[in-house]
């Protein structure tokens with residue numbers, strides 16, 4: 001299965017076998033993290049840790065993400081680690097984005113974790129298994145890209161995003177004010193990066209080459225522009 005195809009089968013996994021993965025498997029996952037491209041100008045740091053360094057996490061391992069706290073840096077973590085989330089599930093492991101779980105040791109630049117490990121939870125059978133907004137609710141165009149990207153995971157499944165297509169370009173914006181913003185705050189910027197990865201994979205599947213990913217603005221005007229040809 002490709003990473004693109006895994007968009008249709010992945011799920012949040014909350015039950016894990018309490019066994020450590022072999023060192024060679026962890027090394028392969030480390031390699032997958034290092035192979036993920038980051039957004040321009042970003043250099044988030046990722047650390048694989050075991051459960052003894054975590055609280056509130058049911059999995060035997062997690063990837064801790066560290067970065068600056070800017071909108072672009074947070075989106076970059078979503079973008080980079082969503083590639084890893086898809087890779088893990090494509091390799092037969094369970095994974096879970098966790099805003100609530102934490103490392104025991106505090107660090108000012110810690111942002112979020114992705115828990116992972118062996119599981120017997122099955123993959124999704126297909127699109128019918130998802131609870132998501134329709135393409136028209138999140139996009140100005142009902143096209144193949146929006147119909148796939150809408151399956152991206154988000155904190156509390158709020159799906160706080162809008163896609164704005166124009167020739168050769170799609171702008172990905174946050175769209176989740178009010179109580180939703182209060183509840184999930186900065187996680188919405190990570191969510192934006194998560195859907196960005198799915199947009200990129202869907203564009204590539206449609207035979208488009210992504211030529212630039214450009215974070216723009218900040219705060220209420222923050223967006224990432226994806227140029228393609």
Ligand SMILES: Cc1cc2nc3c(=O)[nH]c(=O)nc-3n(C[C@H](O)[C@H](O)[C@H](O)COP(=O)(O)O)c2cc1C
Pocket residue numbers: 010011012013014096097098099100101152153154155156157187190191194
């Ligand atoms: C940034 C982010 C943070 C999340 N934090 C948590 C969490 O702390 N605990 C949890 O059980 N699920 C968490 N989730 C998982 C979401 O609830 C889940 O992705 C969403 O409900 C969609 O379900 P799915 O991933 O199975 O498609 C988080 C997801 C994202 C993207």
